[in-house]
Amino acid sequence: xxxxxxxxxxxxxxxxxRLIKGFLQSYLWFGVLVFISTYALFAxxxxxxxxxxxxxxxxxxxxxxxxxxxxxxxxxxxxxxxxMSGKIPTMVFPLSIGVIFFILFPFMxxxxxxxxxxIKKASTTIAGENEKKTFYIMxxxxxxxxxxYFGKFIGLLLLTLPMILFFYFITEWVFTSLFSSAYNVGIxxxxxxxxxxxxxASAGMFIxxxxxxxxxxxxxxxxxxxxxxxxxxxxxxxxxxxxVLNLTNNSTDYLxxxxxxxxxxxxxxxxxxxxxxxxxxxxxxxxxxxxxILLFLGxxxxxxxxxxx
Amino acid sequence: xxxxxxxxxxxxxxxxxxxxxxxxxxxxxxGLIGPEACGKTTVLRLLSTLVRPDSGKANINExxxxxxxxxxxxxxxxxxxxxxxxxxxxxxxxxxxxxxxxIHDRNIIExxxxxxxxxxxxxxxxxxxSQAMEKNVAFAIACVHNPLVLLLDEPMAGLxxxxxxxxxxxxxxSNKTVLLTGQDLDAVDGLxxxxxxxxxxxxxxxxxxxxxxxxxxxxxxxxxxFDVGQTQKLLFELGKYGAKVTVSGxxxxxxxxxxxEIPGIMKIAASAADxxxxxxxxxxxxxxxxKYHPVEK
Numbered sequence: 001x002x003x004x005x006x007x008x009x010x011x012x013x014x015x016x017x018r019l020i021k022g023f024l025q026s027y028l029w030f031g032v033l034v035f036i037s038t039y040a041l042f043a044x045x046x047x048x049x050x051x052x053x054x055x056x057x058x059x060x061x062x063x064x065x066x067x068x069x070x071x072x073x074x075x076x077x078x079x080x081x082x083x084m085s086g087k088i089p090t091m092v093f094p095l096s097i098g099v100i101f102f103i104l105f106p107f108m109x110x111x112x113x114x115x116x117x118x119i120k121k122a123s124t125t126i127a128g129e130n131e132k133k134t135f136y137i138m139x140x141x142x143x144x145x146x147x148x149y150f151g152k153f154i155g156l157l158l159l160t161l162p163m164i165l166f167f168y169f170i171t172e173w174v175f176t177s178l179f180s181s182a183y184n185v186g187i188x189x190x191x192x193x194x195x196x197x198x199x200x201a202s203a204g205m206f207i208x209x210x211x212x213x214x215x216x217x218x219x220x221x222x223x224x225x226x227x228x229x230x231x232x233x234x235x236x237x238x239x240x241x242x243x244v245l246n247l248t249n250n251s252t253d254y255l256x257x258x259x260x261x262x263x264x265x266x267x268x269x270x271x272x273x274x275x276x277x278x279x280x281x282x283x284x285x286x287x288x289x290x291x292x293i294l295l296f297l298g299x300x301x302x303x304x305x306x307x308x309x
Numbered sequence: 310x311x312x313x314x315x316x317x318x319x320x321x322x323x324x325x326x327x328x329x330x331x332x333x334x335x336x337x338x339x340g341l342i343g344p345e346a347c348g349k350t351t352v353l354r355l356l357s358t359l360v361r362p363d364s365g366k367a368n369i370n371e372x373x374x375x376x377x378x379x380x381x382x383x384x385x386x387x388x389x390x391x392x393x394x395x396x397x398x399x400x401x402x403x404x405x406x407x408x409x410x411x412i413h414d415r416n417i418i419e420x421x422x423x424x425x426x427x428x429x430x431x432x433x434x435x436x437x438x439s440q441a442m443e444k445n446v447a448f449a450i451a452c453v454h455n456p457l458v459l460l461l462d463e464p465m466a467g468l469x470x471x472x473x474x475x476x477x478x479x480x481x482x483s484n485k486t487v488l489l490t491g492q493d494l495d496a497v498d499g500l501x502x503x504x505x506x507x508x509x510x511x512x513x514x515x516x517x518x519x520x521x522x523x524x525x526x527x528x529x530x531x532x533x534x535f536d537v538g539q540t541q542k543l544l545f546e547l548g549k550y551g552a553k554v555t556v557s558g559x560x561x562x563x564x565x566x567x568x569x570e571i572p573g574i575m576k577i578a579a580s581a582a583d584x585x586x587x588x589x590x591x592x593x594x595x596x597x598x599x600k601y602h603p604v605e606k
Contacts, residue, residue: 003410003412007409007410010405010409011409133392134393134394136388139358140357140358141409143378307359
């Protein structure tokens with residue numbers, strides 16, 4: 001048993017070592033882009049004021065952009081007298097809008113960057129070794145196929161920890177120095193980033209066992225991230241679409257279906273969960289279940305594979 | 310001990326092996342002989358649990374193939390052309406293979422590297438290695454846990470003469486059960502005690518190497534004469550000498566059981582007829598097949 005565990009740890013170490021080079025550059029880009037997008041939030045002032053939800057009724061109350069739209073409408077309404085008297089109104093954002101900006105920009109950016117990097121690397125784990133025909137070393141050792149698969153999975157996850165921790169510290173920094181600690185979503189962000197890593201790692205590895213070609217597997221993986229990120233972008237825009245359609249007296253009925261399609265993207269669920277903590281547990285569980293299913297499917301497919309060399 | 314019974318494996322529509330039976334005694338070096346794509350590699354891949362059989366039974370040292378984890382503890386496998394990660398050094402790779410078996414003793418790793426002649430290049434990356442050196446690394450990986458059974462796919466292919474000699478000596482001294490493949494009998498000569506000859510995924514014949522040699526001979530000399538009219542005379546003289554002779558077209562094949570017979574045969578042939586050409590020919594699997602299945606041919 002001890003030798004099995006030691007062998008398993010060797011797989012984890014070997015996978016981490018194999019992938020770390022590719023991750024170093026990603027860490028740098030992740031750090032720089034997330035820092036810039038977070039630092040941009042410091043350019044505005046935030047006060048503890050609330051927005052009246054009745055100013056703009058919407059069917060999409062769970063969408064953070066609805067609040068942004070409400071704030072813009074309320075700002076336009078309250079500052080109109082100043083504008084009429086020739087003054088330039090000062091835009092002071094409510095704290096809740098600051099938090100929304102944080103969720104929509106640095107958080108969304110970190111989710112997509114992480115998802116893209118993880119799926120790119122995960123999709124090479126099995127497909128790459130199959131293509132290079134180097135699998136026989138592990139496959140003919142006293143390790144089971146599930147332990148090889150899981151070892152590679154854990155090795156990959158370990159490499160996402162610096163990104164997750166970096167963003168957690170960024171969140172703590174923003175909420176202690178810019179927003180009120182009362183709004184702090186640090187723990188929620190931490191959990192969501194972790195489940196995001198688990199989800200994309202299991203999805204990437206599942207893709208990896210389906211393809212024998214590393215390039216093809218990576219292509220499919222990155223395309224999935226692109227499509228899901230686009231769906232989430234669409235979800236963010238739904239309140240705007242609703243607003244425009246209402247202004248032009250057009251039907252907004254189909255937006256409900258459109259919103260349901262955008263829920264297919266894990267990023268949408270992740271943003272919703274952090275924005276609205278009351279649904280956090282449900283969405284976290286859904287994402288965990290999907291991750292477990294993908295991990296299980298990948299493992300079963302891998303077990304049934306004939307290893308080539 | 311390796312026992313395979315009625316083993317079958319298909320790749321798509323191609324039947325790689327059909328009702329394959331094999332029995333390799335404990336501590337014996339057994340050769341699996343056959344032409345390219347006859348299913349030899351599939352047998353080794355099945356035994357090393359890299360692929361699963363479609364049907365049939367197999368066990369190694371009485372452990373059934375289904376218990377892959379236990380099988381892999383006692384086997385060492387070397388592919389024909391090992392593909393190894395080029396960004397590792399030989400030491401790292403052998404160390405990794407050892408750690409997969411729960412071995413962390415540096416002395417064991419050093420010892421196997423030395424045994425395979427890799428101690429001077431152990432810290433070089435594999436992208437600087439020749440094919441022969443890579444194969445030596447593959448041997449080190451396969452043997453680092455001192456397996457009871459070795460599965461070697463054409464072990465001498467791609468090896469330089471020095472490495473071939475080293476591997477040969479290592480195998481002969483190891484007392485391990487070894488199943489190795491080769492394309493003809495010469496490839497395993499002097500190494501295997503018993504042999505199984507395969508063709509198109511099935512066994513043609515199996516038995517002790519010595520018995521097989523007795524029946525089919527070691528090889529033949531193909532002789533071409535200046536004047537075919539001298540053929541009868543040559544056949545008569547060689548017949549007196551006791552050599553087994555067959556004629557095919559303009560070629561005369563003189564079979565021998567031992568290399569020491571060759572000078573005698575050539576002396577008689579040269580005195581009986583004018584020879585244009587004489588060359589040794591190997592006994593092919595087809596010859597063995599013809600010998601054991603004359604009607605089918």
